[in-house]
Amino acid sequence: MNSRAILSREGLQSAVADSSNLIKTYKSYLSELREELNERFYADEPIQNLVSLRSDRLDTLMRSIWSNYSWNDDITLVAVGGYGRGELHPYSDIDLLILSRDQDHDYAANIESLITLLWDISLDIGHSVRSISECVAAAAEDITIATNLMESRVLVGNSDLHAELMGLVGPDQIWPSAEFFRAKWDEQIHRHRKFANTEYNLEPNIKSSPGGLRDIQMIGWVVKRHFGAQSIDELKERLFLSQEELDTLKDGQNFLWRLRFALHLIAGREEDRLLFDHQRTLARQFGYEDDDGKLAVERFMQQYYRWAQQLGELNDVLMQHFDETILRACEAETVLELNPRFRIRNGHIEVCNDKVFEKTPSALLEIFVLMAHHDGIDGVRASTIRLIRKSRHLIDAKFRADPRNKRYFLDLLRAPSRVALNLRRMKRFGVLAKFIPAFGKIVGQMQHDLFHIYSVDAHTLELIKNLSRFRYPDMVKHFPMACRIMQRLPKPELLFLAGLFHDIAKGRGGDHSSLGAVDALEFCQYLGLNKRDSNLVAWLVEKHLEMSSVSQRKDIQDPDVIRDFALTMGDQQHLDYLFCLTIADINATNPNLWTSWRASLMRQLYAETRRALRRGLENPIDKQEWIAETQLGAIEKLEDYGFTEAEIRELWGETGEDYFIREQIDDIVWHARAIAQRTSADEPIVLVKEGGLLDHEGATQIFVHTRARKGLFALLAGALEQLDLSIQDARIYNAGTGYTLDTFYVLGCDNTPIGDDQARIDHIIKFLKEQLKLAEGSPEDVQRRMPRQMRLFSTPTRTSMATDLNKGHTVLEVITPDRPGLLARLALIFNKYGIRLQNAKIATLGERVEDVFFVTDEENQPIKDAVLCEEIQQAICRELDEQASHQAI
Structure with missing residues (x-):
């Protein structure tokens, strides 16, 4: 027998004899409901029907469950929050209030059993058990509780209790309209800040981000509290909302509802975040396809962002309108006339009459110029914003051809301040896209x-x-x-x-x-x-x-x-x-x-x-002149420390020209002094200091001088990664004496230099010296998985190689998804093919790296063999993609 038929019968207890069968019946009912919702959603049934359907069916379920227990008229079951509104998505929370007349009652055992049963049938519930007086006290202290009670409705029990409660938590008792609006607006401001005050987050929350469902609900809450209205439709009747604005709210809500419904079905749980992997799935479900200019997911997200922008813009207008009519209704007004078209009222600019844009379309740009040039203007009155929105169709070819409008736009760009703010307003009000x-x-x-x-x-x-x-x-x-x-x-x-x-x-x-x-x-x-x-x-x-x-x-x-x-x-x-x-x-x-x-x-x-x-x-500067000037400057400074020129040049040995081109004089002196002071030829030198002449700029510089050996770069790259240091630049020089001079510029995991943390510097030096003394220079694998977002953008590795005979090196470019241990793995491939690294430029761009390596063969000559170059590139692509696949598991 169909479980819905069972639930609709009277005397359920006789149909289901024991608790195990009771739980089974209820679970079957919920399972059938999920399947029905799924089928009807993919059959394109109107989303309003589906959002109401789950609420209606759960009403039936709750009444049935409630009937399993003995109650009397001093307790009732109430739906609150989204359930109270009758708006439930497939995995939305079920918010319940068990309301009693008094704090003292005999229902503790029944309530505990009821809640346990709801959990046993896998309902995700949020519940509270309160008397009328407790509800009033809690609502008076917490605006969220007051808001939930505003949207509450009786499921089963004594409706008089609920009516009594609603009389005690109305705006004439607690949270008067102005206080309620201020508190909810502050709540919205705080919520928007969590999402950087933008609709355009990479993975937006369609419920809580700016322009999301909460912004629509915010309008409904204010309407209900201030006007006692039961729906947003009544705003139009009260002339607070135009038909176009009402249509935007409803159409936008339906779009977001459909999106949220689909998200729940895809995730199999309550999910309001448009995560990257869900974005791709939803793009296909909503019928988008790739084209030459955009991916399907980009086209889908553009639709979302445009809806979020429209809803966010409308929320702004209505919140400001409520502010002007509720919070500031009794304020004394200060009015300053600017010109025949505009005036400033209490710090906000407004039109002098509602025919201004119709008679003078250029005023659609003039208003932004005035705001840019007058410090006393804080914003635009809500009524004027609406008039701009209503009049922006006047910005057409004729409007754009008008010399006045060209001058106005240039005047805005030439304003001494607030250019960005007013361009943002132009975009927000739809003027910039028209112009x-x-x-x-x-x-x-x-x-x-x-x-x-x-x-x-x-x-x-x-x-x-x-x-x-x-x-x-x-x-x-x-x-x-x-x-x-x-x-x-x-x-x-x-x-x-x-x-x-x-x-x-x-x-x-x-x-x-x-x-x-x-x-x-x-x-x-x-x-x-x-x-x-x-x-x-x-x-x-x-x-x-x-x-x-x-x-x-x-x-x-x-x-x-x-x-x-x-x-x-x-x-x-x-x-x-x-x-x-x-x-x-x-x-x-x-x-x-x-x-x-x-x-x-x-x-x-x-x-x-x-x-x-x-x-x-x-x-142009002569390279040899550059080298000579650098060496002379270094010699002069080193002579101040007691070195002779002969000692210095012997110390430099056969160090190549690149060293004196790339390195600063002070760094060359720093290196030479450390090398000269070394007591043992086998002892590696590791130096650490800040690199950068200006505050907020530069990286930590690590200099390594040690005996040259195969695999040295791989060893050092792996060691630096284990130290949570990211290499930004690497310079490898052959001293010509069996030693190498390696300079690394690194940043910490927070993308800043190490600074003057001496304990950390000492640890870095000690760790690197220990690694350099290992008999075999092979890096340890870095045991860190790629973050979720990066795994979703795992694209195949791309490479290119080009030989520059004049420079004496080959340029290898590697574009690949970022992941732990990347440089060390590349260095091992270099070892395998006898590639010597001379210089490296490391760039991390979001989920990918675009690294450039200046390399030679083991004889320090460019790699000229085209077949070998192709083999190297294939090996890099193959091994890096295998590494990425392994780390993504």
Whole structure:
């Protein structure tokens, strides 16, 4: 017999004689319900029906379970929270209140048995047992309890008890409307902060993130408390909500409900996080496919982010509207007229009448210019935000052709402050996407990786924010060079324009930098900028990745690299603009990956390029002159310590030219003194110090001088990994005397230098010396698994090799998922094929690394054999992918 039929009968106890059969029947009922929900969901039944269905069926179950016990009229079973609203997803918590008239009752044994039974049938319940007075006291102290009671309903028992309770916890008794709203708004602000105040988290929580279901519920709670309304629909009747806004709320809620329902079914438990692996599954379920420009998962997430943005925007408007009408209803008003179109009321700008945008469409841009140039404006009145949203359709081709609107946009970019804030407002209110249609295409567009933590539009505005911050005095300690350079740029608005367009062509396929440069040039010409300024903006967009790439992937100690980069820059002005844009871009892509070492590389590249530009591109530095100057400077300093020039040159032996090109004079002196003071030829030298001339920049420098032997780099790479140190740069030199001089720049696990922690420094030195004294130089395997997110982005390894005969080395590039022990494994492959490492540039970009190795054969010659190069690359790909597969298990 169908279990639902059994539950609907009276006298269940006679149908099910013992408790084991009772549990079996209830479990069968829940199992059938799960199967039915699954089938009806995948049959595309309206989600509203399904969310209500589970609640309705559980009502039946709870009443049946309640009937197994003896109760009287002084106790009742109440549904609260989401269950109280009648909104349950497949694995949502079942929140219950067992409400009694008094604290003293005789139902303890029944209640304990009831709760045990609910657990035995595997229901995930949250429950409380309270008398009416206890409920009132708890609700008066805790806004969450008060909110849950607002949404409560009687399941079975004496409804008069519940009615009495509701009378005692109403707004005329506790939590008056204004206090309730303030507390819930503070709660929302705190919740949003947990998610960085953005809808665009990589793995958003569709319930609690900004723009999620909680934001919709927040509106419902305020409506219910203030108006006594039972649904959001009543806001429209009270003219607090337009039909369009009501439709947005309902459609957005249905989308999020369907998404949450699917998440529960996929996970087989309550799950509200859009984890990466779920994103891919959901993209397929929602019918998305890959195309040339975007992955299916990126298209799916763009839909989610756009809904979250719309719902978040609507929540903002309504919360501000409630604030103005509830919290500030009795405040004295201060009104300042700005012009015939706008005025400031209590710090917020508003239109003088509701026909302003209709009569003067240019006011849709003017309002943002006014906010950028007036310090006394804190924001926009809710009624005016709604009018902007209602009027933004006026921004069309005719609007964009109006010279006034071009001037307004440039005036905004030229404002001395708050450029980023008002561009963000323009985007939030839908104006920016209308004025720059290409920008509208990137709204909510996400790249499915761990490197880009924001959608393209959010990243773009974060970049603009960073550029604006370079003007703030308190940012000088964090970005000293960028702040100084920003202050002297003749036209900062050109930098803001380049920032707006630098990623605008993402998702189209092809080179987004080149495509974006075309868009940028057209827009600059449209604004009426002169040819020189337009070309500069387009050049910045086209080259916005150049400086980051050169600093992280090339040997910037090489004079030829600096000369080539200086030729690309052309002059100091282009270098200054690009430096600021690059720093802002890196920090807006993923601030956690902006390390002190990357900062030092950028500073060094800028300084060396500026020196080359001052010298003149027609007068490149002579390498031999560079080497001679470095050696002379080191000799002069070492002579102050009592060395003779002959002793110094003997100490240097046959150390190659690269050592004197890449190393600083002070470091060469530091190395030489330590080598000269060594008492035993077999004793390895390990030195540790901070590397970097500026605060917040650099890495910890580890110098190793020891006898050369095969497998040394593999040994050291493995040892440093065991010390939780990540190698950022490695320089390997042959001293020509049977010794090597190895310099490593490392960061700790928090991406910062070690600092002056002497105990840790002593441990590093001791551990490395112990490893170097081992008879066999083979690294231990690092026993750490890859984090969950990285395992999900395990893509095949890619390599490339190119020989540079002029430089005397081969450049090997390895792009592969990051994982513990990676460098040590690569070093073992180098040993196997007789590869000598001369230099390494290590770059970790989210879930992957893009490492560049400058290598030679055992005779210190470039690897010219094409067949051997191919064999090496195949071995690297094969072994690294096998390692990744093993660590992902």
